[in-house]
Amino acid sequence: MHRSKNVLVVGNGGREHALVWKLTRDGANVFAAPGNAGTAEEATNLPIQATDSDALLDAVKQHEIDLVVVGPEAPLVNGLVDKLTEAGVRTFGPSALAAQLEGSKIFCKELLHTNDIPTATYRQFNSLDKARSFLESREDEPVVVKADGLAAGKGVFVCSNREEALDAINQLQRDPQFRTAASGVLIEERL
Template sequence: MKVLVVGQGGREHALAWKLSQSPSVSKVYCAPGNAGTAADAVNIDISSDDIPRLVQFAQAEQIGLTVVGPEAPLTAGIVDAFRAAGLTVFGPSKAAAQLEGSKSFSKELMKRATVPTAQFAVFNSADEAESYINDREETPLVVKADGLAAGKGVVVCAKKEEAIDALNRIMRETEFGDAGRRVVIEERLDGLEVSILAIVDGNTIIPLETSQDHKPAYDDDKGPNTGGMGAYSPTPLVSPELMDQIITQILVPTVDTMKKSGCAFSGILYAGLMITNQGPKVLEYNVRFGDPEAQPVLMRLKTDLAEILLAGAQGQLSKLPPLEWDDRPAVCVVMASEGYPGDYEKGRVIRGLDAAAELADTKVFHAGTSLQGEEVVTNGGRVLGVTALGNTVADAKLKAYQAVKRIRWDGAWCRHDISDKAR
């Protein structure tokens, strides 16, 4: 079977790498891919948002399974287009992808499903939103752009002035473009965040191993939010009992309510949760593998990923045996470009990748890279996801940072405390 992975980030490299290990897979294509997928798969020069050309390519190459990595093509309806062409594709429909594409849709659905989440209000008018903020008591708030903003459209605010400043940036200064035409304002939840990924086929839900992302740019969770500066799996925050609670109170009612709403969910359901004193509450839903959570989770997966995703795409998850996992934890450290999550330069030559690849139980997943002749150069803000397995979380962290030390380019940086929350 030939497989097509759509996207060009670290998540897509992890998917292509894992899918290529399947005995049932003869060839993996990645569109458009990056310098890392060029080594583990075959890159195709088609943008992830060029849906007609992707459909044509899949038909011409008789692709047996297409796996869509990023959220933008999913919310644009790539799955609907592939299904209409008679192609097998793993991911949610355009209607179901609203769960990530519109935070107001997601929050309203949680409300209908009685899924625990923060109290919220939705506004189409900046003036009305500002009045709402001013009329409230001085409590911490979170201001969110309604649409897709590459993980950066969420501003956590301690004071009213900060919330109004965030509102101005999102709605009046249109920092995030059309994504900020509507905002969701909600109470800030206190606790520790965890990422729950589950494979869903409309009816059956198979949770994957737990992980924890690190969104703020700098050590000790300081600085602006990013797309994610690292992750580890599993997280000790989620006990088996808590996982049962998450499944019954969050995942099951969400999937059931989606089905009752006429947009049955198939694909990856990603629940970003805050573990509060009142129990787990949903911060947001995504409709694809997390990035960088996919990297440590897929490093630990022993079951054939192609079989899992094909069963998910065909509505056959109930026939799968239990998934098998490597008991060892995995840690992923994101190496970023100077200036990220703000402006940064591209085209800086990356050295030391071969030296890092020599380390056992370590894989360097490429995110923002490209090939310039024979050289690998930076092509994004988050450049690499250096991932390692270890006998303990501390051991995995040590191995990951040993690999990080072997890699260099002008302006490279990373957080130094990824996975410390596991202690």
């Protein structure tokens, strides 16, 4: 007798809920880690954080998972796909190196520049104070301020003028959610 495929969807957002919904409609036996209230209606939620690669690998073995689909950026950047693939688990998602395109705005810009791929003109800074000084020394022009790292989709500020750009730098400095993401900052021309 042929059994349904066991699929583990890693994450707890709307994207993961949509994946769970579709996979169950296609006949898969789906698990979600950690999942959410919506995935609980369609699949078996596992109380494992998306960044706990050891516990996820244990769950893959315990539940005889045939395929893992990784949604959130943090486990991708942290190398979850690499770890699972090295363990022989069929996994859908980019490697840690490929995920750096999303995980580091500076890495992405340097890759674009090195390969002569057109991109907005930019400056990178390793401190918020240097970024602030740069903004204060230039003409009052529209810019985009970007925290380098992952910031849950909140680290990009499209600014119409210097005041808005300085406000963005201040927000990056005072808001705890940006502490790690703002260890590097990009300021680029607004297209």
